[in-house]
Amino acid sequence: MNASIAPNETADGHRPLLPGVRVRLDAASCLPERFPANTCELCVEACPLALLESRGGAPRLIEAATMQADSCIGCGQCAAVCPSGALHVDGFALPAELPDEAELLVDCWRVPAAESPAGTLRVPCLGGLSAGWLLSLFDQSGERPIRLLERGQCAECPAGAGIKSLLAAITETRMLLFECGVDMSQMPMLAWRPCHTPLLPAIPASMAEVPLPRRGFFRSLLGESLKAVEATRPAADSGPITLRSPMQPLQRLRLATALTGIARRHDRPLPTRILPHLSLGACDANGVCAAVCPTGALQKATPAAGQAELRFESLRCIACNQCARVCPERSLRLDVQGGEAKPVVLASWRQRECIRCGSDFSDPAASAEPASAAGLCSTCRKTEALSRGVAAFLRPTLGSDVSQP
Amino acid sequence: MAKWGMVIDLEKCTGCQACSTACQMENNRLPGENYQDVLYYTEGKQPAPTLSWFPRPCMHCEEPSCMHVCPTKATFKTEDGVVLIDWNKCIGCKFCMIACPYGVRFYTDEKPLIEPNIKSVFKGEGDLSWNPPYKGPQQDASHGVGIQPNGVVSKCTFCYHKISKAPKGTPDLSNDDPALREFVPACVRTCAPTARYFGDLDNPNSKVNRLISAKKGVRLLDHTGNKPQVYYLTGGGAAGGAIPSSRANDKKA
Numbered sequence: 001m002n003a004s005i006a007p008n009e010t011a012d013g014h015r016p017l018l019p020g021v022r023v024r025l026d027a028a029s030c031l032p033e034r035f036p037a038n039t040c041e042l043c044v045e046a047c048p049l050a051l052l053e054s055r056g057g058a059p060r061l062i063e064a065a066t067m068q069a070d071s072c073i074g075c076g077q078c079a080a081v082c083p084s085g086a087l088h089v090d091g092f093a094l095p096a097e098l099p100d101e102a103e104l105l106v107d108c109w110r111v112p113a114a115e116s117p118a119g120t121l122r123v124p125c126l127g128g129l130s131a132g133w134l135l136s137l138f139d140q141s142g143e144r145p146i147r148l149l150e151r152g153q154c155a156e157c158p159a160g161a162g163i164k165s166l167l168a169a170i171t172e173t174r175m176l177l178f179e180c181g182v183d184m185s186q187m188p189m190l191a192w193r194p195c196h197t198p199l200l201p202a203i204p205a206s207m208a209e210v211p212l213p214r215r216g217f218f219r220s221l222l223g224e225s226l227k228a229v230e231a232t233r234p235a236a237d238s239g240p241i242t243l244r245s246p247m248q249p250l251q252r253l254r255l256a257t258a259l260t261g262i263a264r265r266h267d268r269p270l271p272t273r274i275l276p277h278l279s280l281g282a283c284d285a286n287g288v289c290a291a292v293c294p295t296g297a298l299q300k301a302t303p304a305a306g307q308a309e310l311r312f313e314s315l316r317c318i319a320c321n322q323c324a325r326v327c328p329e330r331s332l333r334l335d336v337q338g339g340e341a342k343p344v345v346l347a348s349w350r351q352r353e354c355i356r357c358g359s360d361f362s363d364p365a366a367s368a369e370p371a372s373a374a375g376l377c378s379t380c381r382k383t384e385a386l387s388r389g390v391a392a393f394l395r396p397t398l399g400s401d402v403s404q405p
Numbered sequence: 406m407a408k409w410g411m412v413i414d415l416e417k418c419t420g421c422q423a424c425s426t427a428c429q430m431e432n433n434r435l436p437g438e439n440y441q442d443v444l445y446y447t448e449g450k451q452p453a454p455t456l457s458w459f460p461r462p463c464m465h466c467e468e469p470s471c472m473h474v475c476p477t478k479a480t481f482k483t484e485d486g487v488v489l490i491d492w493n494k495c496i497g498c499k500f501c502m503i504a505c506p507y508g509v510r511f512y513t514d515e516k517p518l519i520e521p522n523i524k525s526v527f528k529g530e531g532d533l534s535w536n537p538p539y540k541g542p543q544q545d546a547s548h549g550v551g552i553q554p555n556g557v558v559s560k561c562t563f564c565y566h567k568i569s570k571a572p573k574g575t576p577d578l579s580n581d582d583p584a585l586r587e588f589v590p591a592c593v594r595t596c597a598p599t600a601r602y603f604g605d606l607d608n609p610n611s612k613v614n615r616l617i618s619a620k621k622g623v624r625l626l627d628h629t630g631n632k633p634q635v636y637y638l639t640g641g642g643a644a645g646g647a648i649p650s651s652r653a654n655d656k657k658a
Contacts, residue, residue, distance in 0.1 A: 036478045243477060243496050244556045291498035292476050326476045328503050357437065360516050382508035383461075387446040390459055390625060 014088040017061050022074030022089055022205070025058055029086035029247040031320050033058040034294055038320065043078035043087055048127070048161035052078060058086070073203050075159035076128025080169070083318045084294065085251040091124040092133060098141050105191075106137075107149045110157065110199040120149070124203045127162015131172040132255035134188050138177070139258035143265070146188035151195040159203070166190075179271035180263045246296035249318050256315045260341075275314040275339035278323070280346040281331035283310075285362035286378070289323035289332055298323050300362075302351065308362045310346040314339035356380040407575070408486035409563055410606035410634035411593070412613045412622060413460055417600035420445065420458040424592035424601070431564060431591035433537045433552045437518035438511050440561035441592055460601075462592065463488065463509040463561035464625065464633030471501035471510065483548075486606070486634060487563050490549035495557040502558060506629045510560045513553075529555075541566075564590035568603075576611035577604035606634060 014024035031038045036056055043059050044052045051072055052059045061072065076089035091109070098104070099119030107116045109124045116122060121137075123129065126148055137146060148170070154160040167190075174187045255274065263270045278298070290300040290310060297316035302308050317339075324332040349362035354377035361377040376384065422443050429439040441462035447454045469488045472480040479494035480501055502510045514534070517524065524535035532554040543566035544551035550566045553559045571578055571588035578589045579602065586594065593601040604613035613636070616622065622636030 035476050037476065243494060286499065286503055288498045288500045288503070291496060292500075322476065326474075326498065326500055328474075328500060358516070358518055379502060379508045382506070383444060386461070386507060386625070387444050390444075391446055391448050391457065393623070393625070 017059075017072075021061065021072050022091075023072055023078060024088045024090075026086050026088070026247075027058045028243060029084045029249075029294075030058040031084055031086075031294065031322075032056060033086075034243055035292070035320075035322055037325070038322065040083065040320070042081040042083065046077045046081045046165060048075065048077060048159045049073065073125075073159055074205070075125035075162055075203060076123075077125065077159065077162045077165055080128045080130040080133075080165060082251070083249075083320065084247065085249055089124065089128060092128060094133075094137060094140060095121070098137075102144060104137065104141055104144050104146045105149055106146060108151065108199075109203050110153075111149075111151055111195050112197055112200065115195050115197055116149075125157075125159045125162055126150075126166050127159055127164075129166060129169055130251065130255075131169045131176065132251050132258070134169060134173040135176065135258040135262065136254050138173075138188065139261045143182065143186055143262065145186050147191035148188065149193045150190045151193065151199070153195060153199055157199075176259060176271050176273060177262065179268070179273065180259065181266040181268045182262065247294055249295045249316060252295070252316065252318050260315075270341040272339060273337050275337060275341060276317040276319040277314070277335040277337065277339035278312050278317070278344075278346065279333045279335075280310070281333075282329060283331055283347050283364055284329050285347070285349045285364040286328055287362065288326050288328060292322050292326050294318075294320060294322065306351050308349045308351050310349075311343050312339075312346050313343045315341065352377075354380055356383075406484045406486075406607070407573075407605040408607040408634065409465070409568060410486070410604065410613055410636065411462065411465075411563070411590075412602040412604075412616050412636045412638060414600045414602075414616075414620075414638040415459055416638065416640040417598045418443075418458070418460060419598050419600075421597060423595050423597055424460055424462075427591040427595035428561070430539070431541065432550075432562075433535075433540050435513075435519065435523055438513045438559075440511070440559070441509070459637065460592075461507065461509060462635060463563075464507055464631065464635045465561075465563060467632035467634060468630055470504040470506065470629070470631055474500045474504040476500065483565075485569070487565055487568070488560075489562055489565060490558060490560060492546040492549055492554050492557045492559075497556040497558060499558060506626050506631060507633075510558050512558050514556055563603075564592075567591075575605065576608040577602070577613065579603065579612070 013026045013028065017023050017025055027033045031040045032054055041054050044054050049071065051061055059078070074089055074091070076092055079087040079089045099121070101119045105117055105120040106126065106129070107120045107122050108126055109122055134146060148166065154163045170188055170190065177187050259274060260270060287300045287310070290298045293299070295316045295318055297313045299311045299313070300308055301311045319334060319336045321334050324334045349364055351360050352363045352375055353360055355375045357377060357380050359377055420443050425439050425442050428434065428441050429436065432440055434440065441460060443458050443460045445456060445458045448457050449455055465486065465488045467486070469480065469482060472482060472488060476498060477494045477496055479491045480488065481491065482488050497512060497514070499512050502512060527536045527538060529535045529552065533552045534555050535552065537552065540552065545566065546554065548562065548565055549559060550562055567588050567590060568578060571585065575585065578585050578593070580586055580589060580594060590603055593603045602613050602616060604611040606614060608614065616638060617636050620638040622638050624633040624636055
């Protein structure tokens with residue numbers, strides 16, 4: 001559970017939505033797929049071509065008669081907004097070795113390579129950039145200023161709606177960097193560099209198709225190797241997805257890692273903007289919240305024999321609110337910001353052995369004395385109540401003096 | 406479509422627990438985690454207390470509270486009225502165990518109830534919790550039938566692997582008809598005093614329906630609104646009949 005293990009871009013377990021489509025999905029990480037009552041439709045709303053629908057589960061491409069696999073242009077805007085990293089679009093990986101320029105330029109794949117200044121980072125669409133991506137680049141480049149090249153042709157591009165999400169990502173990034181104490185001039189910003197040559201007709205399918213003057217050759221090699229990996233991957237429907245193991249919220253971890261590094265460098269605390277805060281009221285120690293947490297941010301831990309505690313790790317939390325939604329006592333409250341960077345212990349319980357069935361259960365009362373019903377687990381308490389009720393119900397004449405043997 | 410239900414005649418039940426044992430064998434359960442048990446309790450005070458008992462299977466409610474709370478919709482009700490768990494979807498959060506008013510759901514992964522841990526002696530392959538030396542051929546994780554995987558909640562399925570194969574439109578599944586015996590749930594099949602009946606509650610001519618109406622079958626904890634599909638025959642000693650309510654009024658009159 002270490003936020004610093006965030007890999008740059010990992011897509012294991014992601015399968016194309018349809019053969020040949022550039023958007024890949026890891027259904028086990030998709031919130032509505034895990035929890036049918038979850039109504040997250042951020043990807044559906046983000047798609048500039050309105051090609052996605054969710055129907056109360058993982059997103060899929062709309063099955064229209066005119067719909068072809070190449071209708072999806074691979075702009076990556078759906079993946080940029082996905083809170084759990086369930087969607088993935090290739091082409092947004094940061095290169096292992098960044099250019100040496102003082103200013104990092106980011107350009108769109110549709111711009112002819114010759115038009116991009118030397119050392120420019122190229123991505124399929126700027127709309128597919130998230131705050132996590134920008135912060136990660138900022139962190140890895142040693143806090144060099146990032147200039148996102150605006151080519152003046154987004155309005156005519158089918159993915160043009162993405163400029164809005166790009167602006168949102170930049171604003172979010174700048175606010176986080178401001179809280180970290182980064183100088184305004186170093187922050188990422190849009191740079192107006194109109195492109196006068198015509199753009200490529202569409203976003204190329206991969207970097208291999210983009211002739212690049214410098215590192216393109218190596219990039220294309222990487223692309224080929226990714227394709228080879230792709231070919232050996234099992235088919236999309238190879239058995240049911242496993243929901244019992246927590247997923248890795250890679251996007252979230254990437255953002256947290258980058259921001260932790262930046263904040264530490266500037267000697268500031270981690271901005272509470274990105275730290276969800278969880279508060280707990282009266283608790284019955286059932287641990288349902290910890291069991292449903294999709295990322296393992298909320299955990300029931302046993303620090304010592306006979307003890308249990310509810311531990312919350314804000315850095316892993318994607319604020320899906322599922323814990324608060326399932327709490328049987330309605331005692332949890334999630335605020336999207338204002339938490340602490342360190343793991344917090346929300347409650348401590350005493351682990352007891354049920355005197356009837358012998359199973360371990362958590363007693364919400366931390367005192368040494370058994371809380372209620374003489375040390376019975378909740379199921380055995382229920383059984384006892386049922387026996388009492390049945391006796392009174394079936395044989396009302398005998399009175400209600402019932403005891404268990 | 407059928408709506409399977411069970412009738413348990415408490416006047417006939419001898420509390421022998423053959424049903425619990427049969428359930429354990431049929432569903433590869435260990436002692437203490439069989440899908441149904443017999444609850445014993447004492448009534449009255451010294452010097453003349455009496456021991457009473459009643460079997461407690463899953464009630465397969467018409468309005469299962471366990472199903473309504475399930476965050477992954479792993480618990481579902483089949484068209485023929487059986488409440489099942491899809492083990493592929495269950496994440497073992499145990500909310501259903503809190504919601505169930507009857508306490509008939511099991512989560513067995515935390516601690517072995519008997520030592521030595523039999524499940525570690527017969528280790529299961531892959532995700533399965535164990536590999537019992539004797540096991541049935543049925544294994545259907547999407548209906549919660551067979552050996553359970555690790556980390557899921559399990560419960561009585563009305564022996565879904567048997568009853569789902571019964572011919573359509575059968576009013577009753579009982580030992581009386583040799584052709585139907587293999588479709589009878591294990592607890593009903595094994596019940597020596599024939600205190601259990603199993604049949605279609607939607608069929609007005611089924612034996613279960615006739616017994617419920619003739620002997621004023623009652624449902625446990627009816628005030629919860631769960632509407633169990635397991636009825637108990639009490640020999641007329643009950644405080645109130647379950648359905649229809651008019652019959653309960655008749656009795657008071």
